[in-house]
Amino acid sequence: xxxxxFANIAITAMATTVGNNIxxxxxxxxxxxxDDDSFSRLQRSIGLKTRYIADEGVCASDLCVQSAxxxxxxxxxxxxxxxxxxxxxxxxxxxxxxxxxxMQNRLGLPTSCGAFDINLGCSGFIYxxxxxxxxxxxxxxxxxxxxxxxxxxxxxxxxxxxxPLMGDAxxxxxxxxxxxxxxxxxxYSDGSGYKHLIVPAGGARTxxxxxxxxxxxxxxxxxxRDEDLFMDGKEVFNFAIKTVPxxxxxxxxxAGKENDEIDYFVLHQANPYILKTIASRLKVxxxxxxxxxxxxxxxxxxxxxxxxxxxFLSDEFSSKKLTIAIAGFGIGLSxxxxxxxxxxxxxPKTELYKKEL
Amino acid sequence: MTQEKFLARLAEEVxxxxxxxxxxxxxxxxxxxxxxxxxxxxxxxxxxxNVEIDELENCKSIKDILNKAGFDS
Numbered sequence: 001x002x003x004x005x006f007a008n009i010a011i012t013a014m015a016t017t018v019g020n021n022i023x024x025x026x027x028x029x030x031x032x033x034x035d036d037d038s039f040s041r042l043q044r045s046i047g048l049k050t051r052y053i054a055d056e057g058v059c060a061s062d063l064c065v066q067s068a069x070x071x072x073x074x075x076x077x078x079x080x081x082x083x084x085x086x087x088x089x090x091x092x093x094x095x096x097x098x099x100x101x102x103m104q105n106r107l108g109l110p111t112s113c114g115a116f117d118i119n120l121g122c123s124g125f126i127y128x129x130x131x132x133x134x135x136x137x138x139x140x141x142x143x144x145x146x147x148x149x150x151x152x153x154x155x156x157x158x159x160x161x162x163x164p165l166m167g168d169a170x171x172x173x174x175x176x177x178x179x180x181x182x183x184x185x186x187x188y189s190d191g192s193g194y195k196h197l198i199v200p201a202g203g204a205r206t207x208x209x210x211x212x213x214x215x216x217x218x219x220x221x222x223x224x225r226d227e228d229l230f231m232d233g234k235e236v237f238n239f240a241i242k243t244v245p246x247x248x249x250x251x252x253x254x255a256g257k258e259n260d261e262i263d264y265f266v267l268h269q270a271n272p273y274i275l276k277t278i279a280s281r282l283k284v285x286x287x288x289x290x291x292x293x294x295x296x297x298x299x300x301x302x303x304x305x306x307x308x309x310x311x312f313l314s315d316e317f318s319s320k321k322l323t324i325a326i327a328g329f330g331i332g333l334s335x336x337x338x339x340x341x342x343x344x345x346x347x348p349k350t351e352l353y354k355k356e357l
Numbered sequence: 358m359t360q361e362k363f364l365a366r367l368a369e370e371v372x373x374x375x376x377x378x379x380x381x382x383x384x385x386x387x388x389x390x391x392x393x394x395x396x397x398x399x400x401x402x403x404x405x406x407n408v409e410i411d412e413l414e415n416c417k418s419i420k421d422i423l424n425k426a427g428f429d430s
Contacts, residue, residue: 041372045392234391234410241398242409273395280402 003186003254009136010180011129011173013075013346014317015067016310018297019054019150019168020352032160033223042164047272051167051298054150054353060091061099063170063353064146065106070172072107075346077174079108083140085115086131088124088302090331091153092117103146121149121197122268122330124302125171126338130185132175142176147302154199154229156215161222162231165271167298169350171306183340184255186247193333196235201226240274240329245281247327247337255339259284261323262339264313268328269293269304297350302328310350317347358404360428366403367422370396381419401426 025048029039042048054063064087072079085107087100100115109115114135120127125147132143148170155163201212212226224230244267252259265288267275275291282289293300293308300307305326309317316322321343329335358366360379368377371386371393383389394413401408408425416422 041388041392044372045396237395238410277395277398277402280399281407 002188003184004130005182005184005254006133006137007182008177008180009133009175009183010178011340011342011345012176012178013071013077013174014171014306014309015070015346015348016169016171016303016307016350017063017066017070017353018052018300018307018350019058019063020355021053021055023051023053025049025051025164028164032158032164034160045273046165047295048164049295051164052169052352053152053298054168055355056152058150058353059093060089060148060150060168060170061087061093061103061106061146063150063168064148064172065103065170066351066353067170067172068103068107068144068146070348070351071174071346074348075174077142080110081142082109082113082144084132084135084143085109085113086118086128086143086145087115088118088120088128088145088147089149090119090121090301091149091151100146109144120331120334121301122270122304123328123332123334123336125268125305126185126326126328126336127187127334128302129173129175129338130187130336132173133183133185136175136177140177142174145173145175147171147173147306149301149303151299151301154227156222156224156228158215159222159224159228161220161233162229165294165299167300169297169300169303169307171303171310173306180343181341182255183338184251185336185338186251186254187336188243188247188334190333193235193239196232196239196333197229197331199227199229236270236330237274239333240270241277241281243335244278244327244329247329247335248282248325251327251337251339252325257323257339262288262325263322264316264324265289266305266308266313266324266326268330269308270299270330307350310347314347314349317342317345319344360423363400363404363423363426363428364419366400367397370400372396377419379419379423383417383419397422
């Protein structure tokens with residue numbers, strides 16, 4: 001069990017940018033081949049309403065750059081103070097080089113800044129935050145963490161199983177050395193479940209061919225290419241409800257806290273149904289477990305935790321000292337949690353992507 | 358929760374317009390699919406019984422589900 005705590009390191013700013021196209025699920029019935037009955041059942045069970053999608057050609061890095069520029073323009077934090085840029089994404093601008101290095105240049109950060117990508121999805125914010133905290137713990141003063149995905153990069157155009165759930169977002173977070181209460185992290189991985197969430201082709205194991213780019217109807221009724229993400233919904237649901245409640249219990253205990261000392265449990269917003277099930281098993285007040293992000297913005301992948309904070313809790317995080325438990329879980333399989341305290345951070349409301357930037 | 362109330366909640370989550378009875382077989386219920394099983398899980402959560410989707414998949418009848426929930430039907 002990897003439990004690590006850090007002293008005197010804190011998040012001081014967090015901003016999120018989402019795709020500027022607001023899609024009503026109702027308008028996508030034909031695209032995904034839903035009949036009226038199955039559509040209405042899906043809406044009632046999963047609770048999806050809208051999702052926010054980027055224009056074609058807009059990358060996750062674009063959303064994150066806008067979020068980072070928001071922070072630099074408005075929080076008093078200066079670009080020349082940044083010593084590392086970490087970019088958690090599964091939709092990089094290119095297969096190589098790391099998109100973080102391109103972002104270093106786009107943002108005008110000093111060349112003395114280290115930069116690299118981290119290939120993770122739903123657990124990515126926790127892992128990225130842990131990495132940033134570790135860098136500050138090693139001696140850096142300020143680190144910029146960016147987390148984001150444009151999910152159309154890897155989701156099937158007509159895949160009714162996965163694509164209707166997904167939204168596009170990019171967040172930027174500043175982590176810096178300052179007087180702050182201890183923070184607590186715990187990380188897990190289980191590669192035996194790698195096939196439950198996977199883009200099967202297009203990598204080195206199964207290279208891209210004309211065949212891997214042909215959309216086909218699959219056993220689960222979804223239409224996907226081999227280069228689109230496959231999700232075994234049942235396995236992922238089972239994994240989430242089995243691992244997340246014990247993870248939260250473990251991390252809150254590690255932090256020496258009780259549940260009633262935690263102001264919010266901000267979990268990866270996979271879909272409202274998984275969250276409702278996890279929330280009921282946590283046995284905490286419903287008000288402490290935000291779960292609307294997936295219904296409104298879609299599953300924002302690694303950006304869903306900051307996406308929830310900027311999307312629904314901006315006023316709270318901007319004006320108060322808060323103790324939060326956060327957890328990310330999913331592709332890998334990979335999961336992790338943390339208990340951290342924030343104190344009047346710069347946390348503006350989520351913004352739409354502006355094309356002119 | 359009584360057995361009657363449990364069956365009413367289950368029918369609601371499965372999105373049936375009628376009541377469920379204990380002697381029904383699941384393969385006779387067209388709406389009993391993976392979405393319905395997710396809904397059934399939430400009813401189990403309401404009564405504080407932890408059950409996994411695999412267990413629900415292995416159920417053949419409403420009676421099997423009631424037994425899992427701790428009702429002697």
